[in-house]
Amino acid sequence: MRTAFNIFMALLMLGTLMGYSPEVHADPITVEIRTIAASTEGSGFDPRLDTLKGQLTKAFRGYTSFRLEGRRTLRLKEGKSKSMPLPNGSELTLTHHGMAGALVKLGLTLAAKMSTMLRVSRGGTFFQAGMDYDDGILIIAITVY
Numbered sequence: 001m002r003t004a005f006n007i008f009m010a011l012l013m014l015g016t017l018m019g020y021s022p023e024v025h026a027d028p029i030t031v032e033i034r035t036i037a038a039s040t041e042g043s044g045f046d047p048r049l050d051t052l053k054g055q056l057t058k059a060f061r062g063y064t065s066f067r068l069e070g071r072r073t074l075r076l077k078e079g080k081s082k083s084m085p086l087p088n089g090s091e092l093t094l095t096h097h098g099m100a101g102a103l104v105k106l107g108l109t110l111a112a113k114m115s116t117m118l119r120v121s122r123g124g125t126f127f128q129a130g131m132d133y134d135d136g137i138l139i140i141a142i143t144v145y
Contacts, residue, residue: 026078026099029122030145031106033094035070035087038063038129039136052125052141059127063136081107088133092140104144120144 036049036056043064045053056066069087076082076096083093090111097105103119110128120126122145129139
């Protein structure tokens, strides 16, 4: 048994000297996607959005009404993508591109019209908005865990 351990250690040291390093893969991530209808018509705040109220009212000051349209949770492995339909008929695709230090690299493609790469801390929420929806806009709130 000791001989096997010594051989393993020798191979590990030899690999290190020759520049070999094992690939480090990021853990799978969980992404919560909330689709929100925002409008300047009327007023009201959907109580299911209470955890985002401060952020939404600050980031979207001109809007007076916020309504949760949908909520979905996706689990993504590194290098994998998942898509989902949005209430306005377009599609959102998210791709887990690994890690940049403590930040998750997340690719976002929206309706095949916009594609970007973001770096987000776990527990962080960001918004993507601007698409026309009903009498206002559609906001996509994405939280990464």
